Amino acid sequence: MKEILFIGIDIPQGLEAMAQYEDLRPGLDELRSEDFSYDDFIHEGLSGLLKDNNYQLIVLPYSLDISNYLNFTGIRVGLHIRLTPNWRHQQKPLLFLGPESSKEIIKLAPNAHLFMTSGIFNSSKNDAESVARQIAWIQQNKPGISAAEYQDFITKTHITPPDFYDNRHSIANEWGMHRLDEIAGTHLLNGEKEASHNLYFKYLIAKNAHSRLRNPAVEKIEKQYRVELKGLTIKGKIDLSKFK
Amino acid sequence: MKKIIIVEDRPERQEQYIPDGKHGVEKLSATPGVFNCIGQDCKNHLDRLAQGDFTVLDGYDLIIYHRSALHKSGLVNDVNQYCQSTQVPLIHFTGGESSVIYSHSGFEYLLISSRLFYSSRLFDFIDSFRKNPTLPLIHFAYGDNWRLPYYLRLRNMLWQDQLEATPLLPDYQELCESIGKESISYAELTLEIRKMVELI
Numbered sequence: 001m002k003e004i005l006f007i008g009i010d011i012p013q014g015l016e017a018m019a020q021y022e023d024l025r026p027g028l029d030e031l032r033s034e035d036f037s038y039d040d041f042i043h044e045g046l047s048g049l050l051k052d053n054n055y056q057l058i059v060l061p062y063s064l065d066i067s068n069y070l071n072f073t074g075i076r077v078g079l080h081i082r083l084t085p086n087w088r089h090q091q092k093p094l095l096f097l098g099p100e101s102s103k104e105i106i107k108l109a110p111n112a113h114l115f116m117t118s119g120i121f122n123s124s125k126n127d128a129e130s131v132a133r134q135i136a137w138i139q140q141n142k143p144g145i146s147a148a149e150y151q152d153f154i155t156k157t158h159i160t161p162p163d164f165y166d167n168r169h170s171i172a173n174e175w176g177m178h179r180l181d182e183i184a185g186t187h188l189l190n191g192e193k194e195a196s197h198n199l200y201f202k203y204l205i206a207k208n209a210h211s212r213l214r215n216p217a218v219e220k221i222e223k224q225y226r227v228e229l230k231g232l233t234i235k236g237k238i239d240l241s242k243f244k
Numbered sequence: 245m246k247k248i249i250i251v252e253d254r255p256e257r258q259e260q261y262i263p264d265g266k267h268g269v270e271k272l273s274a275t276p277g278v279f280n281c282i283g284q285d286c287k288n289h290l291d292r293l294a295q296g297d298f299t300v301l302d303g304y305d306l307i308i309y310h311r312s313a314l315h316k317s318g319l320v321n322d323v324n325q326y327c328q329s330t331q332v333p334l335i336h337f338t339g340g341e342s343s344v345i346y347s348h349s350g351f352e353y354l355l356i357s358s359r360l361f362y363s364s365r366l367f368d369f370i371d372s373f374r375k376n377p378t379l380p381l382i383h384f385a386y387g388d389n390w391r392l393p394y395y396l397r398l399r400n401m402l403w404q405d406q407l408e409a410t411p412l413l414p415d416y417q418e419l420c421e422s423i424g425k426e427s428i429s430y431a432e433l434t435l436e437i438r439k440m441v442e443l444i
Contacts, residue, residue, distance in 0.1 A: 010404070031345050032353055034311070034320030038343050061400070069396040070386070071343040099403040100396075104437065107444050108392075110342075126403055163339040163357045 001053065004135065007060040007077060009097055012128035015135070022049055024077065025064050038073060042080050043197040050087035057138055058089065059131075062098045062105065072109040074098075076199065078120070079111055082153060083202035091144045095134065096122040117153040119145035159203040175204055245277045246305040246374045251289055253313035255282040261362030272366070277374060279304075286313070293319050298326050305377055311338040311355070327351045333381055337361035346382045346393075348422070354381035380422070392440050394423045399433040 002020040011019045024045045030036060058081060064073045078094050081087065101124075106112045114120055119142060123134055145153070178201070250272070252258050258280075262268035273280040281289050292300045294317050301307055307327060314320045314336075327334040333352035337360075345355040361384075369384045383390045398419050420427055 028347050028349050031347060031355075032324055034315045034318075035340075036345075036355075037341050063396070063400070065343075066397075068344050068346045068382070068385075069393040069400065071345075073343070099399050099434075104441050107441050124403075160342070162342055163359045 003056045003139075005049070005053070005055040005058045007058065008064040008074065009059060009061050012131045014128055015132055019059075020053075020055075022046070025066055028067065031067055037197070038071070038076060039080075039197045039199050042073075042077055043084075046077070046080065046087065050081070050084075050089050055089060055092060056143060057093050057095060057135060059095045059097060059135070062096055062100055062109065070108060072105075072111070075105075075109050075111050075114055078114055079157070079159070079199060080202065082114075082150075082157075083199065083206050085206075091119070091146075091150055093119045093121060093138050093142050093144065095138060096120070097124075097126065097131065098122075099124050099126075111159070113156055113158060116156050118142075118149035119153075154207055157203060157207075159200050161200050162198065175201075178205075179208075246377050247277050247279070247303060248306040248308065248370060248373070249279045249281055249301070249304045250308045251281045251286055251313055252310050253282075253286050253290070253316075254310065255286075257358065258282065258362060261359060262366070263362075263364050275367075275370060278370060290314075290317055290319070293317065293322070298322070301326055301330075301332070304332060306333050306335070306373060308335040308337070308361075310358070311336040312340075324351075324353075327353070335361070335381060335384070344382075344385045346385070348380070352381050354384060356385055360385065389440055389444070391423050392437070394419055395433050395437050395440075398428060399430060399437065402430045402433070 002018060004015065004019040006019055006021045007024050008022075011021055022045070024042070026036070026038075026041050030041070058078075060077055061074045062072050063069045063075075064077065065071045074096065078096070081089050081092070081094065084090070102115070102122075105115060105122075115122065121134070121138055121142075123130070125131065125134070255269070258272075259265050259269050262272065264271070269280070272278060279285075289300055290313060293314075301323075307323070309323065311320065314323055323334065326332075328351045331351055334354070336353075336355045337358050338355065339358045341355060342357050343355075344357075344360075345353075347353045365384060365387065368387075372379055372383065380390060382393070386392060398416065401416055401419075417427075
């Protein structure tokens with residue numbers, strides 16, 4: 001089992017035995033394809049890898065984008081890792097490597113607030129010895145973030161909704177549908193990949209944690225009537241393709 | 245006069261996002277050289293494309309589509325191929341992706357969000373493009389800072405590969421050409437980036 005995952009950045013010499021490499025960079029044809037979405041690409045690229053492994057540290061660049069560095073897609077990947085519970089790496093340390101200064105990141109990156117939170121490290125050193133030293137330091141001193149630190153991350157995080165929402169009502173409608181499906185236990189939307197891939201929805205789900213809304217006593221009663229509940233039927237104007 | 249076609253299947257969104265709403269749409273439709281293809285014109289245009297008649301795109305120097313309008317008809321790849329064979333630059337705008345995607349490999353392509361497309365930059369870009377049709381499409385997204393993503397990527401390449409002494413990779417040379425240079429050093433890149441970042 002490899003301990004460290006390097007995403008889009010070469011594994012330095014000497015760390016090959018303990019590290020695994022994942023490219024996660026879309027090709028130009030893929031970028032120009034008819035329904036390309038970075039959130040889908042990141043989600044599909046990392047789901048199997050992270051669900052099936054238990055990395056102690058993830059190393060990545062600020063940008064994985066060959067078409068436009070200013071998208072800072074590496075930081076978006078970091079947010080997906082923090083906001084996707086099924087991947088089981090939400091509280092693992094992330095190390096960003098690149099020549100960028102903190103000022104550049106703060107002024108240029110759309111989601112620079114990630115660097116204000118615990119368990120996020122960065123370095124502009126690119127020699128194998130320095131990287132190995134920093135990795136060893138993180139593993140020894142900050143192998144993960146606590147529940148309180150994770151809550152602080154949620155408080156400091158702000159993800160803007162995608163443009164396809166015409167207004168706040170359409171966000172509320174889709175969020176309401178998602179939450180109803182979850183609370184009712186019908187899970188009809190689990191098969192709708194678009195909803196669960198979208199970073200904004202991942203953020204809403206994490207911010208409005210399911211556990212805080214549900215009473216264990218009520219859950220017990222639910223089990224009795226859920227078998228009677230055939231499930232929700234999706235009708236009307238709710239367009240799930242908008243999650244793409 | 246350079247000609248531009250803008251194909252939008254949801255005119256109400258155009259009115260919602262464009263500066264000055266209805267007046268902005270009227271201004272866009274009245275801009276010389278611009279065909280604002282909405283309503284019945286849009287329907288006819290997409291019908292002809294669906295029948296394989298791509299002559300409706302002939303004569304334009306810049307082609308702009310709402311991506312979903314093409315996606316619904318399964319025409320995205322066909323229009324990409326048309327632009328590749330004619331070397332006409334293509335802009336897609338969409339509500340489904342907030343990133344700015346840019347490529348000039350094969351043909352020049354830009355994907356931006358609907359919100360950015362229907363911003364005050366639209367009229368500035370149309371004006372600049374008509375004066376200088378070789379203006380890179382990425383200028384739409386970043387204005388005078390359009391070289392910044394190139395500088396950042398070049399510096400990252402040099403940082404990763406420690407190539408300062410022998411910058412010979414094809415990608416490096418292609419990127420240098422994109423910013424009108426034969427080569428550029430790590431120190432020069434850092435200086436250019438610092439100057440731009442200070443002013444942002």
